[in-house]
Amino acid sequence: MSLHAGRMQRGPLTLDCDTVIVGSGAGGAPVAATLAESGERVVILEEGPHVSGEQHGQMRPSQSVRHVWRDGALTLAVGLGDSPSVNVTAARMVGGSSAVTGGVCFRAPEAVLSQWAKDLRIDDLQPNAMARWFDQVAKDIHIEEVPANMRSKSTQLFIEGGAREGISFEPMSRNTHQCNGCGRCNFGCPHNAKLSVDRTYLPRAIAAGAELLSDCMVDRIVTDRGRAIGVSGVALNGPYGQRGDAVHVRAKRVVVAAGAMYTPMLLQRSGIGRGSRALGRNLTVHPSFRVMARFDQPVRGWEGALQSAYSKHYEPDGMVLNSVFVPSGVLAATMPGFAQAHAKFRNQIDHLAMFGGMLHDDGGGRVHRLPFSREPAMTYRMSPRDRARIPVLLDRMAKIFFAAGAREVFLPVFGLDPVDADALGRIDWSRIHGRQFECSSQHPLGTCHMGSSPDHSVIDPTGSVWDVPNVFVADGSILPTSLGVNPQWTIMAMALRVAHRLVRA
């Protein structure tokens, strides 16, 4: 067995290995490849299904959402106080969210790494020490720049507006090879051009002897006298993919890489890390806002690379501008009105351009464990500094679109009709409550963060949970703070750092 679908499993299953890895995304996959190639017996358990490139191509976007996105993309971090609620999307499939990102890759900013090293007193988080892991990932997943001729007209218009406002843009880098810029990245690449971890690290791990079991839900880490001895869960081989036969994996070591929403849940359910006040806290999400603009000429923003250019012009203010586009149905959903009022807008969809703005946020979120449920509940209390940035960001983005010649701009504020340039200046932002902002996130981070003391962190500098030394965490949850840039490259680099320490140990 190498790649085995749990839904095809007949009867209970028990496996033995050196290391069992829970989760096959950007954190788990590099660990799996590294350990398997070092000669360890590795088992990877993944809750979601395996989906091939061809299968991605056969799915409409909504079919992708219902089959491979968690909760049909309706996961919400509920805003507290004057904070927006955040729609946090993540995948549930072999390869994790790396398979449904735009493929965008940024190194962690040097200032962020230096701050981690200084605050946590962990020298090998310094930029020069981390460089080897970033370089290794770049080689492993083939990071390349998006050529300018692959930019959508939507992106080109925003860049033109930016140029008139004195704002420069740079090409994004993505983990792709022979991408044709068809713009379907968020629903899985149908051409296998995106080199997500299901196309890179996982095949390497399997080639080195690792066993990957998809459609398998892990319920808990099994411990005995303060040490993990494996995990227990179920194959999703019941009717309609429901819980079915038991799965037990006995292992000398457990690596949890289930993502910032589910890793703290699994640890809590297993009675691990409970002594840490940091478990499930410190959630950061990179709150993101989409601004749309209507132009006189057709834009057809879905033609071209989904994400191709960005600007760090406002980085000192904690803002990054990223090109992005979404399917027409999602565009329509964010337009105000019903019936004729809505039809007026939806009939102009091919004239709309879009750009995204992302905040480098402080940690104000939390993942809660609910009684009688394995699903987490999330809350998000935005810091006053970040909250004050929202209107500034939206105003700046709207002005860039107007500089590009937009007729009107759709701001991500519930119930607000599109505005022209004059009306933009008349918006009284102080009267807009945080709950009225439409906010999304693809980057939940920080809920089991690394530190140098068990008093205010969940894992130690090696990635080991403080109270159970042979349980390790290697995913976005270990990042001590948000990055201000898309995190998949950093998650993979941190995972490699953890994995190579395990090999040396």
Place this chain on the structure above:
Amino acid sequence: MMDRAKIFAEALFATDEGPPDPERIRWLMDDLRDFLGHAGGRARGIFRLCLFACDWLAPLSVRKVPTLANLSRDERIRALATLEHSALGPAALGPKAILCILWFEHPDTQRETRTTPSCMTEVRS
């Protein structure tokens, strides 16, 4: 739940020419049933809760007796639009988002809105 979703969809996708094509609404409801069946219990719960809120709160926002089913088509449209512009507006987003995503995948809608996707090796009907 599906009756509430149908009422919401008929109000959302009505045009100057009247209510949406019943055949397309049937297709939408079939696809919605499949979507919710696969998307998981929490997605169903959130969708159901949002629809319930819209069904009861939208009529109240225009001083009518709940539920939306008791109102005429024009009153439903006015009630939902009023709710959307209120502080409770986010309740309308969940159903609106899912229904729009599905609606815009119907070949006729794509033709009408000139949004035919360019990157599909095969599209299941």
